[in-house]
Amino acid sequence: MKNITIINIMIIKVIIIKVTTLSFLIALIAGCNPDNFRQVVEVDIPEHESRLVLNARISSLDIGITALVANSLGILDTSAYDIPEDATVRLFRDGELLGNDFSFMPGKLKYFLSLDEPLGTAPGLYRMDASTPGYEPIFAEQRMPVPVPIHSLRVERDGAIDDEGRRADGIEVQFSDPAGEENYYALEFYYEISEVQPGGDTLTYRNPVYASTLDQVVQYGYHYEQVLTDKSFNGSSYTVSLYAYPGALPEGAPNARLVARLYSLSRDAFLYDLSLRQYYDALDNPFAEPVTVHSNVEGGYGIFALSSVAEAGVPLE
Incomplete structure (x- = not known):
C-alpha cells in the first residue's frame, strides 16, 4: 500500500x-x-499650407543667373511639384533692378536672367523677389561677401599622404582671413590646358579636380567639395592642405595649370550647402537624425545665396 x-x-x-x-x-x-x-506611435502631422519655393545660388563670376520657382508639398504628399511658367522673378542691387525680369526656360523649367557683364564683387545688398498667381509673394536678401585673395597656391607631386597612408599629389592654398567678423569659405579646383590652333586662336580646356583633405577644420559640402569657417583662425593666415590622387592632375601636358577658386560665402550659402549634404547623407538611413535644410526665404521656402570668388593659378609640370 x-x-x-x-x-x-x-x-x-x-x-x-x-x-x-x-x-x-x-x-x-x-x-x-x-x-x-x-x-x-500615432503622430499628428499638421496640415501643410503650400507656399512658393525659391532656389538661386549666385556667384560674382555669373553673367547668366538661374532661379528655380516651385511650390512646397506636405511630407506625405506624393503629387508632382507645380512649376509655374508665369512667375515674376526680379533681382535688385541696392534697390535698383538688375536687367529685366527673369524669363522662363521651358527646357530647364527654370527662370533665367542674362547680364551684360559678370555680377562682380562690389559690396551691395541684393534682393530677389518671386510671385505668381495663387501664392503669397516671397523674397530674400543677401549682402555680397568681400572676396579674400589667395596668397599662394602650391602643387607638389607625391607630396602628400592620403587617408590610407598612400602617396598622393599635394595641394596647398594659403589665404589671410579678415579679422573681427565671421567668414565662410569654399574651395574648388580645376585644371586647364591651352592649345594654340593653326589659325592663331587659342582653345582652353577645363576639367574639375576632386581633392580631399585630412584637415579637421574642413567639412564636405554638397555643391562644394570643401567648406570651412574661420572659427579656429579668425584674423590670421591659414593654409589648407589637400591631396589629389595620381592621375587627377595631368603630367607632361604643355601649357597646363591648376586653378584654385576660393569662394567667400554668405552665411546662408554656407549653412544651406552644409545642411543639404547632411540631408542627403541621412536619406534612407534609419539610424540618422532628421536634417532640416537651411532656408532664408521670407514668406516661403528655399535659398537665395551669394558668393564672391578669388582665383589663383600655378603651372603643372
Missing part, C-alpha cells in the same frame, strides 16, 4: 512538471509574437 502511494505521488509530480513545462512553452511562443515587440 505504501509503495502504491509513492508511485501515485511520482506520477503526480511528473504530470505537474509536464503541465508546467507546457505552460512555459505556450507563454514563450505567445511572447515571441512580433506584435509584442512592436510599438505603434
